[in-house]
Amino acid sequence: MPFKTKLFLITVLPLVALSLLIGGITFLQASRLIEEQTRAVEERILASKRQEIQNIVELVLTSIKGQIDEEPDGREAAQGEVKRLLTEISFGDDGYFFVYSRDGTNLVHPKLPHLIGKKWWDLQDPEGDYVIRNLMAAAEAGGAFHRYVWNKPSASGDAEKLGYAVMLEKWGWMLGTGVYIDDIASEVAMVRADFTANVRQTLLVIFLITMIAILLSLTAVATVSFSEQKFADSKLKDLTNRIVDVQEQERKRVSSELHDSISQLLVSVRYGIEMIHSRAGSQVLLQQQAERCLRILDDAISEVRRISKDLRPSVLDDMGLSAALVSLAKDFEAQSGIKVRISADRCRRRLSDKAKTALYRVVQEALTNVARHARAEEVTINLKAGIETLSLTIEDDGVGIILPVNAGGGLGIRNMLERIETHGGTMTMSRMPLRGTLIRVSMPLGPADDVLAETAA
Structure with missing residues (x-):
């Protein structure tokens, strides 16, 4: 066997074996992490929904407390008024309240009025759960949750529901409500898909690294200097x-x-x-x-x-970045229904046309992401020209990002980063403490000659 072949095998085989070992360990660890994270996400969503239900029930109990405690026009009139109030109260697409007496007789049900006045103590859902019995037990326990399958009005079919029931002891009524949780499975599936994609990306990186190392061995290149790498990076940029x-x-x-x-x-x-x-x-x-x-x-x-x-947009070439951003904000607000507050200083000749275009595209991509993913009600854009740098902030009140930019953002976010870095700027993206996403961009400015500040609100 030639010496070159031996050298090649001595170099490549341990590398391949090590790569397979690392890949296998990474896959096993990542699979376990995916299961743990998906369970955690599901529990967080359920906890959020439980808190939402409890808050709504507390508000309703507060609104009917006077009728129950005082019975101003007699018990029968007070009960009639409470039934009317509970029938009219709704939240979300499928949220409503229902009332049963202790013997299982339905007293209030806005969505299924044919249940009213009938006894449903032995009612079972498609999975055999005694719905009314278990809700009554939850109410008797001082207020608790119970999961079951029930008709979903907006879907015209059955779906899993997280119910919560409390007992109105004075009248012997079980007051309940709930939210449908069939959407949790899809959200968990999305999280799982994201983690799985990251695992695949990691394994692909390991494979590519292995192939690169093999190619380096075949070409007998021992080292690659930093200057050569930097030269390649500059060419790529x-x-x-x-x-x-x-x-x-x-x-x-x-x-x-x-x-x-x-x-x-x-x-x-x-x-x-x-x-x-x-x-x-x-x-x-x-x-x-x-x-x-x-x-x-x-x-x-x-x-x-x-x-x-x-x-x-012709306004970007004719009137500059400030006017273009104002026009973009107005168009976005009209098309999406999301309110936009914008304050933009004029930059005049302190930014090149390419830099202005880059900033415009960054705002455009950020607004597109808000419309598609954030579920926000308001966006705030602030473009401020300082002495030496220009700062741009884009803030929304939506659900916020799940991962930081450097941990695997999408293609649009990477394009935003590349556009800003090309002109010597920096961009960061962070999740707000309460809710929403904040994007900060900083870019160097030219000499402060012929500058007029114009704020567009």
Whole structure:
């Protein structure tokens, strides 16, 4: 056996064996971690729902306490008023209250009125659970939870429900409510999928490292100097920057073509159809067809303008970053229904056009993520031009991120980071203490010549 082959085997075989061992251990440890984390996530969601139910029940008990304690117009009138109040109270898509007497007779049920007045003590769900008996036992125990399967109004079918019942001792009523928890399985599945993807990514990295090491052994390269690696990284970054530049140029060209060519052609066609409509006279069918064509053309013109604006907003080139962000915020608020508060300083010539475009794309991507994932009601954007640096903060009141950026953010987040780092800036993303996500961007500014601050609220 040639010496080179022996050397190759001595170098490669231990590396392959070590990689397989590391991969196997990583897979086993990650599988166990996935199970633990998914169970923890499920328990956190259930705990949140339990707290939500208890808070709602406490509010309702407070609202009916006066009727129960004082019975102002007599017991029968007070009970009738409480029944009416409980029938009208609802929360969420499927939240409501129900009442049973101690013998299992239903007294209040807003969603299934045919249950009222009948005794359901022996009622079982599809899994054989004695629903009313167990809820009554939970109420008699001083207020407790019980899981069972029940009709879900919004789904027109059965779903698992987390119920909570308390006893109104004075009247001998069991007051209960609950939330459906069939969505927990999908949320847990998403978390499991995220962890599994990370495990696969880790195993892929191990495999790639092994292959790289083998290739290095085949080419007899013992070491790679830091300068060579840095040179490769700089070339890769230059290539990435070039790709971004070409992309923005192409977007600008297509946007201009759509606005100046296609849009104008559509407007010209619309004028022609308006002329046909005006000259149709008494030809009702022709007038109706012309009106239909006009509506379609109006929709097409609006869509072309929207696409053109998304590709490259003309206000960014004409009026600058501040005005472009204000326009973007207004469009986002109109399309998503999420309120946007924005304060933006003008940067004038202190930022290059490419840096302004990068900041605009970062805000655009952040708003897209808010609309898709955050379930937020309000977003706050603040662009502040300082003496030497420009700071940008984007804050929402949504559910917040699960993982930090460096722990495996999506492609959009990585693109945001690369755009900012290209211009010497930094970007961080963090979860707020209570709820929501905060994105901070810092970017160096040029000389403070010819600067006017303009705040758009």
